[in-house]
Amino acid sequence: MTLFSRALLLALLAAPSVTLAASQVAAAVPAKQQSVAIKMFAFTPQVLVVAPGTTVTWTNADEDPHTVTANDKSFHSAAMDEDEKYSFTFTKPGEYAYFCSLHPHMTGKVIVKG
Amino acid sequence: MDDHDILNPRVDRRGMLTRCAGWAGTAALYTVSGGIVSSMGLDAALAGTPRPGRTKPFTFLQISDTHIGFDKAANPDARGTAIKAVERIRALPVKPDLILHTGDITHLSKDEQFDDAKQILSDLGAPIFFVPGEHDFLDEGQGKAYLAHHGQGTLGSGWQSFDHDGVHFVGLNNVAALKPGGMAHLGDDQLAWLAKDLAPLSASTPIVVFGHIPLWTVYEAWGWGTDDSAQALALLARFGSVTVLNGHIHQIISKVEGNVTFHSARSTAYPQPAPGAAPSPGPLKVPTEQLPSMLGIRSALFRRGSDPIALIEQTLA
Numbered sequence: 001m002t003l004f005s006r007a008l009l010l011a012l013l014a015a016p017s018v019t020l021a022a023s024q025v026a027a028a029v030p031a032k033q034q035s036v037a038i039k040m041f042a043f044t045p046q047v048l049v050v051a052p053g054t055t056v057t058w059t060n061a062d063e064d065p066h067t068v069t070a071n072d073k074s075f076h077s078a079a080m081d082e083d084e085k086y087s088f089t090f091t092k093p094g095e096y097a098y099f100c101s102l103h104p105h106m107t108g109k110v111i112v113k114g
Numbered sequence: 115m116d117d118h119d120i121l122n123p124r125v126d127r128r129g130m131l132t133r134c135a136g137w138a139g140t141a142a143l144y145t146v147s148g149g150i151v152s153s154m155g156l157d158a159a160l161a162g163t164p165r166p167g168r169t170k171p172f173t174f175l176q177i178s179d180t181h182i183g184f185d186k187a188a189n190p191d192a193r194g195t196a197i198k199a200v201e202r203i204r205a206l207p208v209k210p211d212l213i214l215h216t217g218d219i220t221h222l223s224k225d226e227q228f229d230d231a232k233q234i235l236s237d238l239g240a241p242i243f244f245v246p247g248e249h250d251f252l253d254e255g256q257g258k259a260y261l262a263h264h265g266q267g268t269l270g271s272g273w274q275s276f277d278h279d280g281v282h283f284v285g286l287n288n289v290a291a292l293k294p295g296g297m298a299h300l301g302d303d304q305l306a307w308l309a310k311d312l313a314p315l316s317a318s319t320p321i322v323v324f325g326h327i328p329l330w331t332v333y334e335a336w337g338w339g340t341d342d343s344a345q346a347l348a349l350l351a352r353f354g355s356v357t358v359l360n361g362h363i364h365q366i367i368s369k370v371e372g373n374v375t376f377h378s379a380r381s382t383a384y385p386q387p388a389p390g391a392a393p394s395p396g397p398l399k400v401p402t403e404q405l406p407s408m409l410g411i412r413s414a415l416f417r418r419g420s421d422p423i424a425l426i427e428q429t430l431a
Contacts, residue, residue, distance in 0.1 A: 040394035041336070063186045063397045065222060065252060071294045079252035081222060082186065099294035101256075102248045105337035107295050 035059065036108065038066050038080070038100075043108030050090060052114050057087040068108075069101040076101070171417040172279055173426075175203060175210040175240070176324070178361030179381030181249065182231040183221035188384035188397030189405060192221070196234050198430050199382040199411050203238055210240050210413060212278060216361035216379060217247030217289070217326030219264075224253075228263040246272050247326040247362060248289040257290055273304050275311050281416055282315055284308065286325040288340050298327035298340040305345050312349055320355040320416070322423070327362045330369055330376050333389035338363055350374060357414075357423045363395075365408075366427060377425060380410035407431040 032054040037044045039061040050056065058068050060080040068086050069076040077086035079102065090096065093114045100106035177199060184192040203213070215235070220227035228250075235242060244264045246257065253259040257271055268274040271290040276283050286308070288298035300308075312321075323329065329346060331339030340346075350356045356374040364381035365388065384397045385408040392398070400408060406429060413426035 041396065042394070062394075063188065064395075065249070067252070069294075078254060079222065097294065101292055102252055103337055104292040104294055104296045105335070 033057065037061055038068075038106075041066075041100075041103055041106055043098075043100075043106060046107070047109045047111065049111045049113055052091055052093055052112055053089065054112070055087050055089040056110055057085055059083070059085045065102060066100045066106065067102055068098055071097040071099060171415060172211045173208050173413050173415050174278075174322075175206075175213045176216060176359050176379050176412040176414065177203070177213060177235075177382060178216040178379040179218040179247065179364055179383055180215070180231060180234075181218055181221040181381065181383035182234065183224060183227040184383050184397075186397060188399045192383040193230070193234070195406070195409055195430060196231075196382045198406075199409070200234055200238065202411055202428060202430065206413065208413075212283075213238055213240050213242040214283075214285070214324045214359065215242055215244045216324050216359060217245050218249040218361060218381075218383075219244060219247070221249055221383075222252065223250055223259050225259060225263075228259060232263065243274070243276070243283070243285055243324075244272075245285045245325055246287055246289055248292075251289050269307060270303055273307065279416075280418070281320045281322055282312075284311065284321065284323045286323060286329075286346070288325050288327050288329070288343075293341070296341045297331070297334065297337045298343075300340060300342050300346055305342065305349075308346060309349055312353075315353075317352045318354055320423070321350060321353050321357070322414075323350070323356065323358045325358075325360050328360045328367075328376065328378055329358050330371070332363060332367060332378070336389065336395045338389065338395070347371075347374065355422065359412075359414075363389075364398075375422065377412075379412050380408065380427070380429070382409050382411065382430065385409070 032051060034048060034050050034054050034056045036048055036056060036058045038058055041062065048056065058077070060066050060082060063082050065079040065081050067077050067079050075088045080086055090110060090112045093112045096110040096112065098108050098110070180196040181192050182196060189195060219231045246260045246264070250260040251257045261272060265272055270287070272287045274285045286300060286304065288300050291301060292299050327340055328338055329340050329343040354373055358374060358376045360378050361381065363378050364384065364386040365378065366380060367378045369376045385400060386395050387398050408429070410427060410429040413428065415424040415426065
């Protein structure tokens with residue numbers, strides 16, 4: 001057995017504990033991050049599924065300003081000019097539909113699943 | 115001139131260009147009647163014999179989408195092109211009686227942008243009436259800044275009407291409280307006001323409606339229309355002559371529907387793609403030398419009688 005394959009075998013054997021360690025790290029640091037691009041008058045991805053406690057950051061790549069406005073107004077950004085960002089942390093499970101209040105044909109959704 | 119009446123295939127572009135060439139180089143006057151567009155010189159139009167008992171013709175001007183504060187690639191100097199447009203207005207051979215600004219005065223609703231726009235648009239020799247665009251309504255107060263600067267003499271979120279020389283002008287706001295998944299929106303309060311405002315007028319009163327986003331659906335996928343415009347148009351249906359002027363789409367598109375003619379105007383800041391001609395709307399970058407020919411202002415000539423309002427499109431080239 002070469003040194004390399006021995007190392008690989010060790011890594012494979014150790015994999016479950018590595019995964020466990022990773023999830024422990026994630027739990028210890030609650031700042032889970034996801035991002036949505038605002039580009040060409042669309043939210044991408046249009047539907048984003050996240051775990052509770054995730055902070056979603058929207059970044060506007062258009063030259064036109066846009067907003068992120070919850071349909072039920074529970075969260076909303078200011079108008080974001082090009083390259084500006086807005087973040088919101090979703091703590092409770094549920095479906096959060098939102099739109100751009102300047103260009104209301106632009107719609108998106110964040111689904112928070114526990 | 116090359117993009118006039120995209121929706122009207124009956125326009126003879128070659129003939130129009132030839133006729134336009136005879137008048138003032140960059141400007142032409144169009145009369146639109148039943149969907150047929152023809153052009154003539156402004157002097158000839160003004161010299162036309164007024165019908166007995168009618169008042170003299172007058173002109174008014176439309177300026178739109180100045181986007182003061184915009185400085186991106188599509189036009190790094192939107193302030194400069196707005197000033198150029200104002201210089202064109204001051205140089206008009208026939209002074210307009212009044213000026214309509216059809217919204218997106220500013221790019222980001224900032225106080226300093228409203229102030230700057232006010233200064234640029236001053237001393238025009240005619241009163242100026244505003245309606246807001248969505249760019250004028252994006253402050254945290256959702257229109258508070260606009261109303262602080264331009265709300266005087268208006269109702270609700272900034273709508274208004276006035277009469278000039280027998281013509282009834284109606285300024286509408288279709289950019290307030292927009293709904294998810296929809297297009298522009300007038301709202302029940304404004305529609306109720308419009309019904310009351312129009313009620314006492316005789317059907318022969320010429321009506322000019324001005325607003326920011328088109329009141330007919332130009333392109334739904336880009337939100338270029340107004341959800342509840344059918345209710346407004348129903349109120350306008352009994353009038354013999356209705357002219358609807360808007361901005362927002364930064365290009366000239368016209369449509370005739372019965373007694374109503376719709377005209378969207380050029381911006382003084384930057385062009386946008388033709389409906390569906392790009393993956394999305396938004397500022398369109400064109401070669402620098404081409405930009406002035408895609409920006410412009412519009413004069414409108416009103417003559418008493420059955421003649422429709424004639425439009426004079428002037429680019430900044």
